Amino acid sequence: MANGQQKAQQNLDAFLEWSATQKDDDYKQIAFRGQLSRTEVAKAVGCGKSALNQNPDIRKHLKKLEDNLRDKGVLPPLTDTAKKEANKPKQYDNTANRKALDSKRSxxxxxxxxxxxxxxxxxxxxxxxxxxxxxxxxxxxxxxx
Structure with a gap:
């Protein structure tokens, strides 16, 4: 059984191998909201979606890949707001569930x-x-x- 570091390296190798075999049209197929769909990428690579977010090497390569695709025009360019918010953590809204329930009840x-x-x-x-x-x-x- 592989330990965490070995599994992380295996996931990175699988991601790099997958990204090297894809064409621009393949990336267009899995584009979602201006970036590559993390769910579809994880399925194609054969790893968990969490690996894409938690493995810093994969995250770095994925960002680099998306930036290259934006330069080629495969993905739309980032807006100014998206550029500012890129490194900030998303704020958790603990009232979202209550709002959804209230809306449904209403x-x-x-x-x-x-x-x-x-x-x-x-x-x-x-x-x-x-x-x-x-x-x-x-x-x-x-x-x-």
Whole structure:
């Protein structure tokens, strides 16, 4: 069984071998949001997606590869904002899950509200019709018991 360093080297070798065999059109197929899809790269290389993020050598080579592809026009150039944010860690939003749940609940409540308004309108129409019928019957002297 390989230790961590050996596995990291094997993953790096597999990544370098994979990247050497790819053509520009192959990279276009796996481009996603202005960069190479990490999931697709990991599948093609045969390693975990975490290896692409955690192995500093693979990360360095992947960044270099993407920069070369941007220079060739295969990938779109980075925006100014993306360049500024490149080395900063992403801020964790601990309220994202709550917001998603609230949004889902809100939309279901809105749908239920629309259904209930339609039901009320239907029942008000029936009440009006039966109210007139009841009034007519009482004027004629036929009162239901």
């Amino acid at each position: 939309s279901s409540l809105e749908a239920e509200n629309i259904e209930l308004k339609a039901k009320i309108k239907e029942l008000q129409g029936k009440l009006k019709r039966f109210g007139e019928l009841s009034e007519t019957l009482s004027e004629m002297g036929f009162m239901p018991r």
